[in-house]
Amino acid sequence: MSYSPCPSTEEAVTRIIVFFEQLTPGDVAAIDRFYAPQARFKDPFNEVQGVAPIQQIFSHMFVALHEPRFVVTGRVVQGAQCFLTWDFVFRFRNFQQGRTQTVRGVSHLVLDAQGLITLHRDYWDAAEELYEKLPVVGWLMRWLKKRASS
Structure with a gap:
């Protein structure tokens, strides 16, 4: 049996994607238009x-x-939840300033009946996607990775 998510969930997810892809410092104040008041957020550094x-x-x-x-x-929507695959593109402020960095990850979002996010959980490999790009820590992480695979 195939499942077709309701259009309102699809519309909410599309609205959320547009918000995050166009996010600027001035838009941060508008996050309450996308997150429920008691929403939970978790990533490798925050909860x-x-x-x-x-x-x-x-x-x-x-x-x-x-x-x-x-x-x-990419996105997969089922019922009141979705998974978004994404690239996070940025440059460090303190080193390698001219070099664009990319972190690849996935977000699991759970939406309420109003299409607001109640749970936002980001999954990405901090060791591979971030630590390996740092000067001293990166050398250590690459060395440990090599040792673990041999």
Whole structure:
């Protein structure tokens, strides 16, 4: 039996994708239009609940990185949840400033009846996608990876 998600869920997911792909520092204040008041957010570095802490995470992203942006590369919607695959493109502010970095990951979103996000869980490999790109830590991570695979 095939499942066809209701158009309102598809529309909500499309609206969320557009928001994240066009996100600017000025848009962070509008996150409450996309997240439920008690929404939970978790990624490899953060675990918070509530709109204000989620806004702080995205505000910090714009302070810590140069020109961060999301490119959604795929989506699967089923019922009130979806998975989005994405590329997070940015440049470091403090080193390799001219070099564009890309982190690839997946977001699991659960939406309420109003199409607001109640759960946002990001999955990405911090070791491969971030730590290996850092000067000293990167050398250590690549060495450990090589040792583990031999």
